[in-house]
Amino acid sequence: MIDLAKKLNPQQCETASETEGAFLVIAGAGSGKTRTITYRIANMLDKGIPQSAILALTFTNKAAREMEQRIKELTGRKLTKLTISTFHAFGVKILRESITRLGYKENFSIYDQTDKISLIKEAARSLKIDPGTLDLYNLTNVFSSIKTGREVWSPETSQYKDIYNEYNDLLKLYNAADFDDLIVLPIKIFQDHPDVLAEYQARYRYIMVDEFQDTSKIQYTMVHLLAQKSGNICVVGDDDQSIYSWRGANYDNIIQFEKDFPDVREIKLEQNYRSTGTILDAANSVIAHNTKRKNKSLWSKSGEGLPISVNYPENEAKEADFIADTIILLKGRGDLKFDDFGILIRTNSLAANIEDALLREAIPYSVSGGTSFFTRKEIKDIISYMRVMTNPDDDISLLRVINTPRRGVGKKALETITGFGKEKHCSVFRAIKDLTAMENSPLPDKLKGQLDDFIHLIFNYKEKFSTGRNMSATLNALVDDINYWGYLVMEYQKNEKEAKWKYKNIMTFINLMDRWEKDPDNEDVNLYSYLNRITLITRDDAQGDEGGKVNLMTIHAAKGLEFKVVFLAGCEDAIIPHARALEDDPDNIEEERRLFYVAVTRAMERLYITSCRTRHHQNEDMICIPSRFLEEIPSGLTKASEPEKPLTEEEKMTRIMSKFSRFKGNIK
DNA sequence: CGTCTCCAGGTTTTT
């Protein structure tokens, strides 16, 4: 038995010890939120609540993994029946069990952003609309908003209604689900089939939601459906750290929660255990400028600590050098490890320069975000092969690999094949199979032979994979068989390094699979679950935390993490707050401020802020203005290593010009 | 008919 009162402060203790009923826990930054949840679950297990009755929903895979690890350590139990996962992974779990209720077949594919764009193109083409005239990236967002109920069709968007409908028809036809479907379809199952819902309600009688402030409306709907029966639900969040409203995360959820569970008990965790007094004061001062927030005040017993260092490097290269040099310097003192450092940036594009400097100084680092490993072209190619094997209806993946490596399948041949498929209402895979077997096929004989080989290859490897044994070796053989290396050499003739690098990525991918299938805790070893898994893993894969790497990531990705030393780079106006955020809605300034607040509160001991004087952007040297949030930090808390020089008349002029051009550039 | 090459455009944040 764990003595909660001894390990936790009174508010934490209350949260952890009361397991029945509805709870709303407002947990400030660094207030020991994860610790509290961990103890709460451990306490449930102590009380004899079965693992299988507990569902904990987190925001990222990493958070889920960490929580599981901590509970394991705390209780010393095996946790095979406990469900700790992200909303999306939980959605996949439900769909794998019940998607046939909606008329889908079992091995559905999950489409990421890239697949989604391909599919929208496909939908447009089938409606005789030239995809070239569309802003596809933008459409992915519009469709997402519509599907999740965040927005309704507006005069500007309603012209895309037909494409949207076609897009959804195709998804179903291809037996595929996009990310939104992973939440929307389970809800549909629950609503259409009360018996299924009742089953899940009976199974998950104790539900916890972490980072509740970032739950979207539909995610909340899903949780509410599950929890309304038992009424045992505990949501934990911090409105000041709500940074995903653009994705449908909604403050209204807190209000809705209070309505849906009128007996809710509200607990506030306000003691901060993470940061020095200086850092906390700075954070508090900044966030106080926001008007829409629940009242709370973070306090701490720790001392004031060091002043916050604010620097104004000449340009982004100097900024990167400063960060790298400072890491070397602090590391040299011996009491810090590389993974005690976090470098936070507003946008992924800021990472490149910093990576350069870290590489040059031979500082080991890991970047999260940006083009995720699994969305790299070469990796997607390989994944698509495997997807076709698990789901032959997946036309998008099939079209991706049919001519990769090149098999002489060009535009004309593709037209014939897809045309045939449309006519016969069958998948492209089926069409290829039929067309190659046909007597007087419209395809030339040479191509028929090639395609026949392709079909056999798919069947052959599907068979090998289906044993569920040694899948990484099978994959290795597949990569050899299709001569992917030869393909890379061809494609990157002038750049052998690139080809080698891409091939190395594939080898890494195979190794990852090997590790995964040999993991003794893994109870579900088959190709399909692997594919599901990697589609949902994105930025936080780098679980190789051997303790030796500096962390470079976006502020969004840093949510829930803490570092002894934090660098906040690119603290310039138009970066944070981001120019695009402020364009239409001035209310967005509050979210940008929360983002800044999240960044500051990641720091435990030292905080370095850099704001470049100039920055190279789109082939132009732009003059930069320091972020307006810097002014919101009381000057007594900072130490400017390099005070800003007053502007010359000429500089003022350029600044106005650059502002103007930036503004112009951002209209539509 | 498939492939190669040049040119325009473009990502804020993520599951």
Add this chain to the structure above:
DNA sequence: CCTGGAGACG
């Protein structure tokens, strides 16, 4: 600066 699409070539 890098990616993807359109047009010329083999």
